Amino acid sequence: MHTFGFPARIREIVAVCEEYGIPVVEDAAESLGSYVDRRHTGTFGKLATLSFNGNKTITTGGGGMIVTDDEAIAVHAKHLTTTAKIPHPYEFVHDEVGYNYRLPNLNAALGCAQMERLPEMLAFKAGVAVRYAELFAGSGIHFQQPLEGNVANRWLNAIVLASEQERDEFLxxxxxxxxxxxxxxxxxxxxxxxxxxxxxxxENSYWLEARVVNLPSSVPDAAMEKKAR
Ligand SMILES: Cc1ncc(COP(=O)(O)O)c(C=O)c1O
Structure with missing residues (x-):
């Protein structure tokens, strides 16, 4: 999982998993527009998921996408997400436990329009992150940055405070x-x-849970409208 859009140490994770024969599924739900050495998150594992939920950088209202370069997995995923029905002109027979996880056409159309705005939204979010970095510089508060060589989409900016008490006071x-x-x-x-x-x-999860705070990171509608004018 690429938390808040910050790329995980995915190369290392894939290397360890390869050693033990474990297939890697990347949860790239939050990381559309994030890169590891210029390679997009979600392209390192066997497959990955993207989310277009309402709270994400671009949204289709709901739903998401599976990304893979393995054709067999792609075909099987399509089968499972479209109720696992055997293609037939009039018979309705299902050969596996399937799901109705289609992205409806209307939502997909919204997604296409949103994709066109993605570069501008990422640029705006990068600008916000620079301003946060300036604000927190020298404050003693740790402002989260991506690992060297990585680009984070800045879906959610985050700080790490010194203690749970400090976190609560800040909130x-x-x-x-x-x-x-x-x-x-x-x-x-x-x-x-x-x-x-x-x-x-x-241990680490509890430590972080007590200290991490997310900062406002959305692109205001007004900013995008100004660009469109
Ligand atoms: C890391 C992560 N995984 C999975 C999901 C679930 O995605 P969806 O809401 O599209 O089912 C989310 C957020 O919604 C997420 O942030």
Whole structure:
């Protein structure tokens, strides 16, 4: 998973997985427009998923995309996501457990129009990140940057505060002044319905959960309208 659009150490992950024969599925839901050494995230594993959910950089209202250069996987994925029906002029027979995960035409049309705006949106978001970097420089607050050689799409900018108390003070201070900052998602292992599930201690995850804050990162509609004029 390329968290908040920051590319993970995907080459290293793929190398380790190759050694042990583990196929890699990249969760690139958040990382449309992010690159590792000029290569787009989602092209390193066996396959990857992109999300066009309403909260993403570009949206089709809902839905997403599977990306792969393995034709057999592509054909099988298409089969499974379109109810696994055997092609036939009038018989309706399904040969596997399938799903109705199509992206409807109307949503896809919206996605095509949004794709045309992607470069401008990425450029705007990159500009916002530069301003945040300037703001936090020398403040003692860690502003997250991509690893060297990588480009992050800046879907969500993030800072890491010194402690949970400092995080809570920051959240209260900013939200009370109309700046919608938010803590990172509550870890799934702490949600009621998954509490009983096995995990390995999650030391780093708990550390980050207590300190990471996401900053406003959306492209305001007004900015895009100004460009279009
Ligand atoms: C990392 C990650 N994976 C998966 C998803 C799920 O994508 P979707 O909402 O399109 O099902 C999201 C967000 O929506 C996400 O951020």
């Amino acid at each position: 209260q201070y900013t939200n009370a002044r109309g700046v919608m900052t938010r803590p990172v998602w509550r870890l799934m292992s702490r949600l009621e319905m998954y509490k009983h599930c096995q995990h390995d201690g999650l």
